[in-house]
Amino acid sequence: MTIWEMLAVFAAGIGAGTINTIVGSGTLITFPVLVATGLPPVTATVSNALGLIPGSISGAIGYRAELAGQRRRILRLSAAAATGGLCGAVLLLLLPSTAFETIVPVLVALALVLVLLQPRISRAVRRRREREGSRGNPDGGPLLFAGLLLASVYGGYFTAAQGIIYLSLMGMLLHDTMQRLNATKNVLAAVVNTIAALFFLFVAHFDWTAVLLIAVGSTIGGQIGAKVGRRLPPAVLRGVIIVVGVLAIIQLTTRG
Template structure:
């Protein structure tokens, strides 16, 4: 890796750390840059997963105020994130890349629809509960755990837009602010990336220069993303998620 390529990887790490913390889809910045340096796709994927962990942790720390009172939720969903991350990492090495690439844009697109129409969906669900007399479950029930675990499988395989899918699922099933959901998302992404990277350590080859550069850059970017993202209003944050997600879909379709 040349010095110029190293600088590009570091800068991509900063950008990915910031975007991952505030929205998600930071992998769509780092992954193409790693490919451009000549890394094979699998090596780029596993190196990226390990390198982004410091950024995930940094972002989660930046949202520590929004994490207050959510310990039980995080512990429960964290189990699914751990299992899903390990499953997705296994699938990365067992399945051809084309198997998931066909459905990734569809998954991201569905997530964007859920995020964009979350206020209307929430209003409809609250009205339905009021008519039927069935109280809302604060933990989201089995449907939330199942949906988040499946999203974690995807995240362990290819992390692009994982955060957007998390926010979409939680936003549909939980009556919480986007900022608090974003805080939980950051913790779960950190768990998935750590689980997947730990698995990859034993079975895949890393480019340790790329890992170090992304790690340093993403840790820095995570703090920037938390400071900026926490200032967004719900409408602005929702618009940013949809905008970034749309770019993600276009990039995935053009790969």
């Protein structure tokens, strides 16, 4: 890897860490850069997963104020994220690299529709609960657990736009602010990345130079993303999610 390629990977790490903390889809920045340096797709995916761990943790720390009072919820949902992430990591080594290429843009598009409709859905759910005298499950119940489990399988496999899918599911099934849900999303992403990376350490090939460059860059980006993301009003944050999601769909459908 030349010095210019190293600088490009480092810059991509900063960009990925920033956008992952605010929305998700940072892999759509780092993955093409890693492949452009000559790394095979699976090696690039594994190196990317390892490198993004510090960025995910950095972003979660930046959102620590919004995590207050969510311990029980996060522990429960982290179990789904860890299980799904491990399954996805195994699938990465077993399935062809094109396995998810068709379904992923569809999943992201559906997630964006849910993000767009989330305020209306939340109001409808709240009215129904008021009529029925039910407060609902503060952790989202079995439906959210199952949805995040499946989303985490994909996250362990590739991670691109994983955060958008998380936010759409939680926004639909949890009655909470977008910023608090975003904080939870950052923790779950960190869990998935860590579980998948621990698996990859023992069974997959990766490039240590790429890992270290992305790790340092994404850590910086995680702090930048937390400072920017926490100041965005809910409507603006939702708009950013939709714009990034549309760009992700375009890149996923035109890649390679």
